[in-house]
Amino acid sequence: MSEDSKQISSKEYIAHINEYSGQVQSVKEHSENTAKLCREFSVPELADFMYALGLQHDIGKYQRSFQKRIRGANVRVEHSGCGALAAEEQYPVPMSLMMAYCIAGHHSGIPDGGFANDTADVVTLAGRLKRTFEDFGIYKDDLELPEVNAKEWVSFLVRDFERRPEMLVDKFAFLTRYAFSCLVDADSMDTADFCKAKELPKRLRADFEECLDKVIRKFDSFVCETKLQKARSLLQEQAFARARKDGEIYLMNMPTGSGKTLASVKVALERAVAGKKKRIIYVIPYNSIIEQTAEVFGNLFGDDMEILRHQSTFSYEDTENISEDYRESAKTAMENWDAPFIITTAVQFFESVYSNKRGKLRKMHNMADSILIFDEAHLMPQDYLQPCLQAIAFLTRYLHSEAVFLTATMPDYRRLIQTYALPDANIIDLIEDRSQFKQFQKCRYTYLGEIDSISLLTHAHNSPSKLMIVNKKATARKLYQECSGLKFHLSTYMTSLDRTRVLGDIRTELRRLEEDYPNLENVPEERRITIVSTSLIEAGVDLDVHTVYRETAGLDSILQAGGRCNREGKRAMADVFIFDLADEAKRGPEDEKRSIARKLLDGYPDIADNKCIEEYYDRLYFMNEEQIQKNTLCREGSRLESIPFKSYAEKFEIIDSRTFSLVVPQDEYSRNLVEALRYTKAGNIRKLQKYCCTIQRWELEDLIRQYAVEDFGTGIYCLTNTDYYDRELGITFEAKDYFL
Incomplete structure (x- = not known):
């Protein structure tokens, strides 16, 4: 132990200073509090491990230079690597390795494991553990690290994967992220509790038993007279009975x-x-x-x-x-x-x-x-x-x-x-x-084959209300512009604010149509409703139209589109027409889901049949093993000490990163937020989300070249020339023409 370390008694090693009260929290107190919370958060199988993890996480704060820094010295100190080194000294592999990943990353994030030849300047775990730290051994006088039953811990780790070592990497990584989660939340909560200026907010509450009683009363209130209502009740009761297992x-x-x-x-x-x-x-x-x-x-x-x-x-x-x-x-x-x-x-x-x-x-x-x-x-x-x-x-x-x-x-x-x-x-x-599924088949699906847009609109002309769903935003816009009469357009070229408004208008018009024409017969041309949309309308949007037209897509998308047709079952049967647009059919490679669905359209008289759905997913998933497994973590790193936590996290994107959100100021509130962004270079994107539309990278670059978009150096792109936005069409990519 160095002479510098001896000059400070263990009680004087500070973890935090409350800037409001001046009160001091020792490293020992913070470490023990964090350890207790870690154990409290943990599943029972990892409780002792979590306690040890929490106790070690801030061992680096026993370095002399950190104590100088927290007392006001302008020095930069890395402390998280020390706890990782202490874990390696105190606990066996691979337990110590999991601790090291968590402790080394508890501020900056879990690092990539790296390789044995990584040098100290590399930011992997292997590299960081080669760095030189000041003496922090005084922690041994202050903290009593507990024993953790290594045999039980390893048994929990390898359970289910004793003969599948490649999957063991995935499980080790999962449990590491879980342990990290317990640690950083415990660390954050104890720090926030000590450093608070006022009482922390109370936890949100719920009474599950009372809520369950309300749901039961809701089900009891439903009328069960028609065949459809009886089928619905039978299905629900079957689900409730089997859920007791x-x-x-x-x-x-x-x-x-x-x-x-x-x-x-x-x-x-x-x-x-x-x-x-x-x-x-x-x-x-x-x-x-x-x-x-x-x-x-x-x-x-x-x-x-x-x-x-x-x-x-x-x-x-x-x-x-x-x-x-x-x-x-x-x-x-x-x-x-x-x-x-x-x-x-x-x-x-x-x-x-x-x-x-x-x-x-x-x-x-x-x-x-x-x-x-x-x-x-x-x-x-x-x-x-x-x-x-x-x-x-x-x-x-x-x-x-x-x-x-x-x-x-x-x-x-x-x-x-x-x-x-x-x-x-x-x-x-x-x-x-x-x-009972047959009772819910309220639509017949008919494949029209290849058809041009004019013929499609002619085919749909007499329907009192029709929803036309296409695969591309540009196609939706073009089709909408070719429509006549009472028409609506929906796509992510429009802001969330405008999509919500249009959906409200659609529901109002559909309701008025049913009130004025209860049987939906003899509807005059000017009252016939046409909705043109991309696939955004398929999942969870509660609309009920007379007829649906769906451009060929995956079978799941086609059936979801059908769910917007005759939704309430007011007619014995309604029509969903599936089509290929002549102009679109000649563009680009065939989408896999679309290709499978088209083959099934030729092979099944009813594509809503369960056997058809099963064959669709069999072809999609079980004949495509490479596609399913291409992003498996264990393929990125097959050794526990080399798991690429950081690299894999950066790559893991469910939403395509090639798309961008573009803010379109539409009222005084949003214009003020954009102006604040311009002058302060700081903004809250969540406040702007309902004013956002979605565009591709090349579309964004095109708007920037036209000086219609700026980000003011913030990375939040804003439409600065609102002539490029139309409330019915969305982003137009060219300014409106003005005639003098």
């Missing part, structure tokens, strides 16, 4: 119109109450669906459930009609998901699990001991299907959560999970008897 993953395959959303939340509440689970996390594929889901649950549960919404397009700062206490509690809960009921997106969920960063991973440990509902589960991205399924399988097996997959077009998830994620996963089909 103990499982890890539950598959709820129910047709559109069968009440899946409400049924899923009843199952979730029953499982949460029975298993004393901490929270329910409702995962939705798109931001656009969250609004109506949150509204449904909010209206149903009222004050018995304080719901946390975590999505990129929503800001609690701008939300009206909520109390200040609720606002502050929700904003805090968004950091670590310490809330009883969370509604979020698949992007938020999976990119958090596979992140390496403190801010995102902090919430991962609160996915444990939870009920996880995946709405529209078939929309999990194919390129990342293996890691997504594996994350769910590991959360349910090792962190004691339960998952519910919810969709009307269910892939063979049992086989997929057992093939690509966890061989003996305990999976329960909530719907085994599908005989």
Whole structure:
């Protein structure tokens, strides 16, 4: 021990100073508090390990130079590597390796493992552990590191993968991110509690039993007289009965119109109450669906459930009609998901699990001991299907959560999970008897073949209300411009604000049409409604039109489009027409999903038949193993000491990074936010989300060349010439013409 270290008694080693009160927290106190919280957050199998991890994380603060820095000296000190070195000294491999990843990265993020020949200037774990640190050995006089049963720890690590070493890398990485999550949240919470200027917000609350009672009363209130209503009730009762079995993953395959959303939340509440689970996390594929889901649950549960919404397009700062206490509690809960009921997106969920960063991973440990509902589960991205399924399988097996997959077009998830994620996963089909599905077949699907846009519009002309869905935004715009009469356009070229407005207008006109023409007969031409949209309208948008036209796409997309047709079953049968646009058919390579669907259109008289859906997913997934597994983590690094945590996290993107959000100021509030961005170079993108549209990189570059877009050096791109935006069409890419 150096003479410098001896000059400070252990009680004087400072971790934090409260800038408001001047009070001092010692390294020992902070380390022990963090260790206790780590253990409290942990699943029982890792509790002792987590305590040891928390106790060691700030050992580097025992360096003399750090103590000078915290007392005001202008010196730069790295402290996180010291705890990693201490772990290597105190605990056996691979336990010490997991600790080292977590402790070395607890500020900057879990690093790549690197290689034995990495030098000290390389930012991998291997490189950082070769750096020279001041003597920090005084920690041994201050902290008593506990023993951790290495045999039990290793047994938990290798469980299920004794004969599959390649998968062991994935499990080790998963548990490392989980341990990191416990550590950084414990560290953040103790630091915030000590350094606070005022009382921290209270935790959001919920009464699961009272909410379950409300859901039961809701189901009891439903009328059950028609064949459709009776079929819906039979399916729901089948799901509820089978959900009483103990499982890890539950598959709820129910047709559109069968009440899946409400049924899923009843199952979730029953499982949460029975298993004393901490929270329910409702995962939705798109931001656009969250609004109506949150509204449904909010209206149903009222004050018995304080719901946390975590999505990129929503800001609690701008939300009206909520109390200040609720606002502050929700904003805090968004950091670590310490809330009883969370509604979020698949992007938020999976990119958090596979992140390496403190801010995102902090919430991962609160996915444990939870009920996880995946709405529209078939929309999990194919390129990342293996890691997504594996994350769910590991959360349910090792962190004691339960998952519910919810969709009307269910892939063979049992086989997929057992093939690509966890061989003996305990999976329960909530719907085994599908005989009632035929009652929900309210549409016939007809393939028109190749057709030009004029012929398509002529074919659709007499329909009182029709929804025409195409694959490209430019196609939607062109088709909309060729339409006549009462028409609406939807695409992500439009801002979220305008899409919401247009959807509201569509619902109003559809309602008026039914009121004025109850049988939808003899509707005059000027009252016939045409909606032209991209696929954004397919999932979760509650519309009911007379006829649907869908450009060929994946079978799941076609059937989702059909779910907008005759949705309430008011007619015995309605029509969904599938087509190839003549101009589009000659452009570019064939999309795989589209190609498979087109072959099935020729082979099946009814593409909504379960056998057709099964064959579609078999062709898509089980004949394409390389595509499914190309982004598996263990392919990136096959040794525990070389796992590329940082590199893999940066690569893991569910949403295509080649697209950009463009802010379009549309009112005084948004214009003020953009002006503040221009002059302060700082802004809150979440406040601007509803004013954003989505464009490709080359489209953004084209607008920049035309001096229509600037980012003011912030990376937040804003449309500065609003002549390039039309409220019905969205971004136009060329200015309006003016005639003098």
